[in-house]
Amino acid sequence: MTATTTTTAEESRTGVLLDGTGRAREIREQAAADAAELIARGVPPRLAVVVATEDEGAGWYVRSIAGAARRVGIACDVVELGPRASADDLRRTLAGLSTDDTVHGIILQTPLPDGVRMEELAAEIAPEKDVDGVNPLSAGRLAAGLPAFPPATAAAVMELLDHHGVALDGRNAVVVGRSQVVGKPTAQLLLQRDATVSICHRHTTDLAAHTRAADVLVVAVGRIGLVSAEHVGDGAIVIDVGTNTDADGRLVGDVDTSDVARRAGGVTPVPGGVGPVTTALLLAHTVRSAQAHA
Ligand code: NAP
Numbered sequence: 001m002t003a004t005t006t007t008t009a010e011e012s013r014t015g016v017l018l019d020g021t022g023r024a025r026e027i028r029e030q031a032a033a034d035a036a037e038l039i040a041r042g043v044p045p046r047l048a049v050v051v052a053t054e055d056e057g058a059g060w061y062v063r064s065i066a067g068a069a070r071r072v073g074i075a076c077d078v079v080e081l082g083p084r085a086s087a088d089d090l091r092r093t094l095a096g097l098s099t100d101d102t103v104h105g106i107i108l109q110t111p112l113p114d115g116v117r118m119e120e121l122a123a124e125i126a127p128e129k130d131v132d133g134v135n136p137l138s139a140g141r142l143a144a145g146l147p148a149f150p151p152a153t154a155a156a157v158m159e160l161l162d163h164h165g166v167a168l169d170g171r172n173a174v175v176v177g178r179s180q181v182v183g184k185p186t187a188q189l190l191l192q193r194d195a196t197v198s199i200c201h202r203h204t205t206d207l208a209a210h211t212r213a214a215d216v217l218v219v220a221v222g223r224i225g226l227v228s229a230e231h232v233g234d235g236a237i238v239i240d241v242g243t244n245t246d247a248d249g250r251l252v253g254d255v256d257t258s259d260v261a262r263r264a265g266g267v268t269p270v271p272g273g274v275g276p277v278t279t280a281l282l283l284a285h286t287v288r289s290a291q292a293h294a
Helices: 010-014 022-039 057-072 089-098 118-124 136-143 150-163 183-192 208-209 274-293
Strands: 046-051 075-080 105-108 173-177 196-200 218-219 239-242
Touching: 022 057, 022 150, 046 057, 046 089, 046 274, 057 075, 057 089, 057 239, 057 274, 075 136, 089 105, 089 118, 105 118, 105 274, 118 136, 136 183, 150 183, 150 239, 150 274, 173 183, 183 218, 196 208
Parallel strands: 046 075, 046 105, 173 196, 173 218, 218 239
Antiparallel strands: none
Protein backbone atom coordinates (compact mmCIF):
# COMPACT_ATOMS: atom_id res chain seq x y z
CA MET A 1 0.00 0.00 0.00
CA THR A 2 1.31 3.47 -0.81
CA ALA A 3 0.82 6.88 0.74
CA THR A 4 0.73 10.08 -1.30
CA THR A 5 3.32 12.11 0.58
CA THR A 6 6.38 13.95 -0.58
CA THR A 7 9.35 11.99 0.66
CA THR A 8 13.01 12.74 0.99
CA ALA A 9 15.49 10.08 -0.10
CA GLU A 10 16.13 9.24 3.55
CA GLU A 11 12.42 8.84 4.30
CA SER A 12 11.89 6.70 1.20
CA ARG A 13 14.54 4.33 2.41
CA THR A 14 13.34 4.12 6.00
CA GLY A 15 9.59 4.40 5.50
CA VAL A 16 7.31 7.41 5.19
CA LEU A 17 6.38 9.71 8.06
CA LEU A 18 2.68 10.58 7.77
CA ASP A 19 2.56 14.10 9.14
CA GLY A 20 -0.59 15.41 10.84
CA THR A 21 0.29 19.05 11.23
CA GLY A 22 -0.54 20.01 7.63
CA ARG A 23 -4.05 18.54 7.76
CA ALA A 24 -4.56 20.06 11.22
CA ARG A 25 -3.69 23.50 9.81
CA GLU A 26 -6.21 23.07 6.97
CA ILE A 27 -8.96 22.05 9.40
CA ARG A 28 -8.20 25.04 11.67
CA GLU A 29 -8.25 27.43 8.69
CA GLN A 30 -11.66 26.15 7.62
CA ALA A 31 -12.92 26.39 11.23
CA ALA A 32 -11.66 29.99 11.42
CA ALA A 33 -13.48 30.93 8.20
CA ASP A 34 -16.68 29.27 9.41
CA ALA A 35 -16.36 30.88 12.86
CA ALA A 36 -15.98 34.35 11.28
CA GLU A 37 -19.15 33.77 9.27
CA LEU A 38 -21.03 32.66 12.37
CA ILE A 39 -19.84 35.69 14.33
CA ALA A 40 -21.00 37.97 11.49
CA ARG A 41 -24.42 36.29 11.72
CA GLY A 42 -24.56 36.94 15.47
CA VAL A 43 -23.88 33.33 16.57
CA PRO A 44 -20.39 33.36 18.09
CA PRO A 45 -19.31 29.72 18.47
CA ARG A 46 -18.52 28.75 22.03
CA LEU A 47 -16.85 25.72 23.58
CA ALA A 48 -16.95 24.80 27.28
CA VAL A 49 -14.32 22.51 28.82
CA VAL A 50 -15.27 21.12 32.25
CA VAL A 51 -12.25 20.31 34.40
CA ALA A 52 -12.24 18.56 37.80
CA THR A 53 -8.59 17.62 38.16
CA GLU A 54 -5.22 19.14 39.01
CA ASP A 55 -3.42 16.64 36.77
CA GLU A 56 -0.60 18.49 34.99
CA GLY A 57 -0.98 16.72 31.65
CA ALA A 58 -4.71 17.44 31.61
CA GLY A 59 -4.02 21.09 32.47
CA TRP A 60 -1.59 21.37 29.57
CA TYR A 61 -4.07 19.74 27.19
CA VAL A 62 -6.92 22.03 28.26
CA ARG A 63 -4.77 25.15 27.84
CA SER A 64 -3.74 23.99 24.38
CA ILE A 65 -7.38 23.41 23.34
CA ALA A 66 -8.48 26.77 24.79
CA GLY A 67 -5.62 28.59 23.02
CA ALA A 68 -6.31 26.84 19.71
CA ALA A 69 -10.05 27.64 20.00
CA ARG A 70 -9.47 31.32 20.67
CA ARG A 71 -6.99 31.57 17.78
CA VAL A 72 -9.66 30.39 15.32
CA GLY A 73 -12.35 32.65 16.80
CA ILE A 74 -14.16 30.18 19.07
CA ALA A 75 -14.82 31.47 22.59
CA CYS A 76 -13.65 28.88 25.12
CA ASP A 77 -14.77 28.72 28.76
CA VAL A 78 -12.71 26.51 31.02
CA VAL A 79 -15.06 25.56 33.88
CA GLU A 80 -12.82 24.57 36.82
CA LEU A 81 -14.65 22.54 39.49
CA GLY A 82 -11.57 21.30 41.36
CA PRO A 83 -10.51 17.72 42.14
CA ARG A 84 -12.99 17.37 45.01
CA ALA A 85 -16.06 17.94 42.80
CA SER A 86 -18.76 15.30 43.27
CA ALA A 87 -20.60 13.44 40.52
CA ASP A 88 -23.62 15.66 41.31
CA ASP A 89 -21.56 18.85 40.92
CA LEU A 90 -20.36 17.63 37.55
CA ARG A 91 -23.82 16.47 36.50
CA ARG A 92 -25.37 19.85 37.35
CA THR A 93 -22.64 21.72 35.48
CA LEU A 94 -22.97 19.56 32.36
CA ALA A 95 -26.77 19.82 32.43
CA GLY A 96 -26.54 23.63 32.75
CA LEU A 97 -24.15 23.91 29.80
CA SER A 98 -26.32 21.53 27.77
CA THR A 99 -29.33 23.88 28.06
CA ASP A 100 -27.31 27.10 27.60
CA ASP A 101 -28.11 28.29 24.05
CA THR A 102 -24.83 30.23 23.80
CA VAL A 103 -22.72 27.06 24.27
CA HIS A 104 -22.22 24.84 21.20
CA GLY A 105 -19.59 22.33 22.30
CA ILE A 106 -18.94 20.62 25.66
CA ILE A 107 -15.87 18.61 26.62
CA LEU A 108 -15.53 16.77 29.94
CA GLN A 109 -11.81 16.53 30.63
CA THR A 110 -10.31 13.39 32.21
CA PRO A 111 -9.11 12.27 34.69
CA LEU A 112 -12.22 12.67 36.82
CA PRO A 113 -12.23 12.83 40.64
CA ASP A 114 -11.78 9.52 42.49
CA GLY A 115 -14.92 7.41 42.34
CA VAL A 116 -16.52 9.42 39.51
CA ARG A 117 -16.92 7.52 36.26
CA MET A 118 -17.16 9.02 32.77
CA GLU A 119 -19.95 6.55 31.92
CA GLU A 120 -22.13 8.08 34.67
CA LEU A 121 -21.74 11.62 33.40
CA ALA A 122 -21.37 11.48 29.64
CA ALA A 123 -25.13 11.09 29.15
CA GLU A 124 -25.59 14.59 30.66
CA ILE A 125 -23.88 16.18 27.65
CA ALA A 126 -26.50 17.11 25.04
CA PRO A 127 -25.73 14.89 21.99
CA GLU A 128 -25.79 17.89 19.62
CA LYS A 129 -23.05 19.54 21.75
CA ASP A 130 -21.11 16.33 22.36
CA VAL A 131 -18.14 17.39 20.20
CA ASP A 132 -15.92 14.59 21.54
CA GLY A 133 -18.54 11.87 21.09
CA VAL A 134 -18.58 10.58 24.68
CA ASN A 135 -22.35 10.38 25.25
CA PRO A 136 -23.53 6.76 24.85
CA LEU A 137 -26.19 8.09 22.46
CA SER A 138 -23.42 9.41 20.21
CA ALA A 139 -21.65 6.03 20.37
CA GLY A 140 -24.90 4.19 19.60
CA ARG A 141 -25.69 6.46 16.65
CA LEU A 142 -22.17 6.00 15.33
CA ALA A 143 -22.52 2.20 15.59
CA ALA A 144 -25.90 2.39 13.82
CA GLY A 145 -24.43 4.48 11.00
CA LEU A 146 -26.50 7.54 11.99
CA PRO A 147 -25.14 11.11 12.11
CA ALA A 148 -23.29 11.84 15.36
CA PHE A 149 -20.04 13.44 16.43
CA PRO A 150 -17.47 10.62 16.60
CA PRO A 151 -14.79 10.95 19.27
CA ALA A 152 -12.32 13.47 17.84
CA THR A 153 -9.36 11.07 18.08
CA ALA A 154 -11.14 8.36 16.08
CA ALA A 155 -12.15 10.97 13.50
CA ALA A 156 -8.53 12.17 13.41
CA VAL A 157 -7.31 8.68 12.49
CA MET A 158 -9.68 8.69 9.51
CA GLU A 159 -8.67 12.23 8.51
CA LEU A 160 -5.02 11.19 8.46
CA LEU A 161 -5.71 8.07 6.39
CA ASP A 162 -7.72 10.09 3.88
CA HIS A 163 -5.25 12.97 3.79
CA HIS A 164 -2.44 10.57 2.92
CA GLY A 165 -4.51 8.75 0.31
CA VAL A 166 -4.69 5.40 2.10
CA ALA A 167 -7.26 3.06 0.52
CA LEU A 168 -9.55 1.26 2.99
CA ASP A 169 -12.14 -0.61 0.93
CA GLY A 170 -11.48 -4.34 1.31
CA ARG A 171 -8.24 -3.80 3.26
CA ASN A 172 -7.37 -5.53 6.50
CA ALA A 173 -7.49 -2.98 9.31
CA VAL A 174 -6.34 -3.95 12.81
CA VAL A 175 -7.02 -1.70 15.80
CA VAL A 176 -5.03 -2.38 18.97
CA GLY A 177 -7.04 -1.03 21.93
CA ARG A 178 -10.80 -1.16 22.55
CA SER A 179 -11.59 1.89 24.66
CA GLN A 180 -14.91 3.69 24.19
CA VAL A 181 -13.14 6.89 23.18
CA VAL A 182 -10.51 5.60 20.74
CA GLY A 183 -10.33 1.89 19.83
CA LYS A 184 -14.02 1.02 19.41
CA PRO A 185 -15.12 4.15 17.53
CA THR A 186 -12.06 3.92 15.26
CA ALA A 187 -13.02 0.33 14.43
CA GLN A 188 -16.59 1.50 13.67
CA LEU A 189 -15.37 4.22 11.34
CA LEU A 190 -13.03 1.81 9.52
CA LEU A 191 -15.90 -0.67 9.15
CA GLN A 192 -18.11 2.08 7.68
CA ARG A 193 -15.43 2.51 5.02
CA ASP A 194 -15.59 -1.19 4.10
CA ALA A 195 -12.32 -2.27 5.68
CA THR A 196 -12.20 -5.75 7.21
CA VAL A 197 -11.64 -4.88 10.86
CA SER A 198 -10.12 -6.78 13.80
CA ILE A 199 -9.78 -5.39 17.31
CA CYS A 200 -6.96 -6.52 19.62
CA HIS A 201 -6.74 -5.95 23.36
CA ARG A 202 -5.03 -7.19 26.50
CA HIS A 203 -6.47 -10.70 26.13
CA THR A 204 -5.39 -11.11 22.51
CA THR A 205 -3.03 -14.04 22.15
CA ASP A 206 -0.11 -13.54 19.77
CA LEU A 207 -0.62 -9.84 19.08
CA ALA A 208 2.09 -9.82 16.40
CA ALA A 209 0.32 -12.52 14.35
CA HIS A 210 -2.74 -10.25 14.14
CA THR A 211 -0.95 -6.98 13.54
CA ARG A 212 1.34 -8.43 10.85
CA ALA A 213 -1.76 -9.23 8.78
CA ALA A 214 -2.83 -5.57 8.77
CA ASP A 215 -2.73 -3.31 5.72
CA VAL A 216 -3.71 -0.54 8.13
CA LEU A 217 -2.66 -0.81 11.77
CA VAL A 218 -4.02 1.62 14.38
CA VAL A 219 -2.33 1.44 17.79
CA ALA A 220 -4.18 3.05 20.72
CA VAL A 221 -2.91 1.51 23.95
CA GLY A 222 -0.68 3.83 25.97
CA ARG A 223 2.44 1.65 26.19
CA ILE A 224 5.84 2.77 24.95
CA GLY A 225 7.39 0.44 22.36
CA LEU A 226 4.41 -1.94 22.19
CA VAL A 227 4.70 -2.13 18.41
CA SER A 228 8.03 -2.71 16.68
CA ALA A 229 9.01 -3.89 13.18
CA GLU A 230 8.20 -7.52 14.01
CA HIS A 231 4.52 -6.49 14.46
CA VAL A 232 4.22 -4.88 11.03
CA GLY A 233 3.76 -6.34 7.56
CA ASP A 234 5.72 -4.99 4.60
CA GLY A 235 4.21 -1.77 3.30
CA ALA A 236 1.57 -1.46 6.05
CA ILE A 237 0.29 1.94 7.15
CA VAL A 238 0.68 2.47 10.90
CA ILE A 239 -1.25 5.10 12.85
CA ASP A 240 0.17 5.69 16.32
CA VAL A 241 -2.47 7.13 18.64
CA GLY A 242 -0.55 6.54 21.86
CA THR A 243 0.71 9.43 23.93
CA ASN A 244 3.22 8.57 26.64
CA THR A 245 5.99 10.39 28.44
CA ASP A 246 9.38 8.68 28.28
CA ALA A 247 12.10 8.65 30.96
CA ASP A 248 13.48 11.93 29.55
CA GLY A 249 10.09 13.62 29.76
CA ARG A 250 9.51 13.52 26.00
CA LEU A 251 6.16 12.80 24.36
CA VAL A 252 6.30 9.44 22.57
CA GLY A 253 3.75 7.07 21.05
CA ASP A 254 3.18 3.32 21.35
CA VAL A 255 5.13 2.55 18.17
CA ASP A 256 8.89 2.28 17.85
CA THR A 257 8.77 4.60 14.87
CA SER A 258 12.30 4.27 13.50
CA ASP A 259 12.21 0.46 13.78
CA VAL A 260 8.74 0.21 12.19
CA ALA A 261 9.70 2.64 9.41
CA ARG A 262 12.13 0.01 8.05
CA ARG A 263 9.17 -2.10 7.03
CA ALA A 264 6.03 0.09 6.96
CA GLY A 265 4.69 2.01 4.00
CA GLY A 266 3.90 4.88 6.33
CA VAL A 267 3.82 5.69 10.04
CA THR A 268 2.48 8.71 11.91
CA PRO A 269 4.94 10.52 14.17
CA VAL A 270 4.35 11.37 17.83
CA PRO A 271 4.21 14.30 18.32
CA GLY A 272 2.91 15.74 15.07
CA GLY A 273 0.56 12.97 13.91
CA VAL A 274 -2.86 12.18 15.42
CA GLY A 275 -2.66 14.74 18.26
CA PRO A 276 -2.85 18.02 16.30
CA VAL A 277 -5.60 16.66 14.04
CA THR A 278 -7.63 15.63 17.13
CA THR A 279 -7.47 19.15 18.58
CA ALA A 280 -8.35 20.74 15.23
CA LEU A 281 -11.37 18.43 14.88
CA LEU A 282 -12.72 19.40 18.31
CA LEU A 283 -12.82 22.97 16.99
CA ALA A 284 -14.37 21.90 13.67
CA HIS A 285 -17.06 19.93 15.53
CA THR A 286 -17.85 22.97 17.71
CA VAL A 287 -18.25 25.16 14.63
CA ARG A 288 -20.48 22.53 13.01
CA SER A 289 -22.66 22.41 16.12
CA ALA A 290 -22.96 26.23 16.10
CA GLN A 291 -23.87 26.17 12.37
CA ALA A 292 -26.70 23.74 13.13
CA HIS A 293 -28.08 26.24 15.66
CA ALA A 294 -27.55 29.39 13.59
P1 NAP B 1 -7.36 3.04 27.59
O1 NAP B 1 -8.77 3.39 27.87
O2 NAP B 1 -6.41 2.81 28.71
O3 NAP B 1 -7.38 1.73 26.65
C1 NAP B 1 -6.20 1.06 26.32
C2 NAP B 1 -6.55 -0.16 25.50
O4 NAP B 1 -5.32 -0.83 25.22
C3 NAP B 1 -7.43 -1.17 26.23
O5 NAP B 1 -8.45 -1.60 25.35
C4 NAP B 1 -6.49 -2.31 26.58
O6 NAP B 1 -7.08 -3.59 26.53
C5 NAP B 1 -5.47 -2.22 25.47
N1 NAP B 1 -4.19 -2.80 25.87
C6 NAP B 1 -3.46 -2.53 26.97
N2 NAP B 1 -2.31 -3.25 26.99
C7 NAP B 1 -2.32 -3.99 25.85
C8 NAP B 1 -1.44 -4.93 25.30
N3 NAP B 1 -0.30 -5.27 25.91
N4 NAP B 1 -1.78 -5.49 24.12
C9 NAP B 1 -2.91 -5.18 23.48
N5 NAP B 1 -3.81 -4.28 23.97
C10 NAP B 1 -3.51 -3.69 25.13
O7 NAP B 1 -6.65 4.14 26.66
P2 NAP B 1 -7.28 5.15 25.57
O8 NAP B 1 -8.03 6.24 26.24
O9 NAP B 1 -7.95 4.37 24.50
O10 NAP B 1 -5.94 5.77 24.99
C11 NAP B 1 -4.98 4.96 24.34
C12 NAP B 1 -3.74 5.79 24.07
O11 NAP B 1 -4.10 6.85 23.18
C13 NAP B 1 -3.15 6.47 25.31
O12 NAP B 1 -1.75 6.56 25.16
C14 NAP B 1 -3.75 7.87 25.26
O13 NAP B 1 -2.95 8.82 25.92
C15 NAP B 1 -3.74 8.10 23.76
N6 NAP B 1 -4.69 9.11 23.29
C16 NAP B 1 -4.22 9.99 22.38
C17 NAP B 1 -5.08 10.95 21.87
C18 NAP B 1 -4.57 11.90 20.82
O14 NAP B 1 -5.23 12.86 20.49
N7 NAP B 1 -3.39 11.65 20.25
C19 NAP B 1 -6.40 11.03 22.32
C20 NAP B 1 -6.86 10.08 23.22
C21 NAP B 1 -5.99 9.11 23.71
P3 NAP B 1 -8.22 -4.08 27.57
O15 NAP B 1 -9.47 -3.41 27.08
O16 NAP B 1 -8.25 -5.55 27.42
O17 NAP B 1 -7.81 -3.60 28.93
